[in-house]
Every structure is written in C-alpha cells, then in structure tokens.
Amino acid sequence: MARDVDRPRQLHRTDWMxxxxxxxxxxxxxxxxxxxxxxxxxxxxxxxxxxxxxxxxAIIARVFRSK
Structure with missing residues (x-):
C-alpha cells in the first residue's frame, strides 16, 4: 500500500448555504x-x-473568500 505523504492535504471549502x-x-x-x-x-x-x-x-462567506 502506497502512502501519499509528500502530497499536501487539500481542504474543501465549507458550503454554508x-x-x-x-x-x-x-x-x-x-x-x-x-x-x-x-x-x-x-x-x-x-x-x-x-x-x-x-x-x-453564504453571500458574506463568498465576499470574504474573494478578498
């Protein structure tokens, strides 16, 4: 079993809506x-x-993400 230790973990954005x-x-x-x-x-x-x-x-979160 191969491990992906070198690859950084990708985080998902929270869908507030x-x-x-x-x-x-x-x-x-x-x-x-x-x-x-x-x-x-x-x-x-x-x-x-x-x-x-x-x-x-959801709109407020989108505004803060784009900054």
Whole structure:
C-alpha cells in the first residue's frame, strides 16, 4: 500500500448555504415530529427566514473568500 505523504492535504471549502439549510430542515423536522410546531402558518415564516439567513451567510462567506 502506497502512502501519499509528500502530497499536501487539500481542504474543501465549507458550503454554508447547504450546511445551514440542512441544519434548519433537521431542526424543523424534529419540531414537527415532537409536535412542538403544529401550525403551518408558523412553520412557513420560520422556514423562509431560516433559508434567507442561510443565503445571507453564504453571500458574506463568498465576499470574504474573494478578498
């Protein structure tokens, strides 16, 4: 088995939109399953606000990466 000791390890950039959206949907799924949120009129604004926040963080991260 050959080892790649000489090659530097490549790091992946964090995809903030995907990460935060995934966390949002996991949390919302848990809240729905535990019946903490039962009203769709509450769920929809929470989801839209969370996705908007994730998008904003992705834009900010992209701006800082390009500098």
């Amino acid at each position: 995907a990460l935060l959206s995934g966390i949002l949907f996991i949390v919302l799924g848990i809240l729905i399953l535990t019946r903490s949120i039962t009203d769709p009129l509450v769920l929809l604004p929470v989801m839209v606000t969370g996705l908007g926040f994730a998008g904003l963080m």
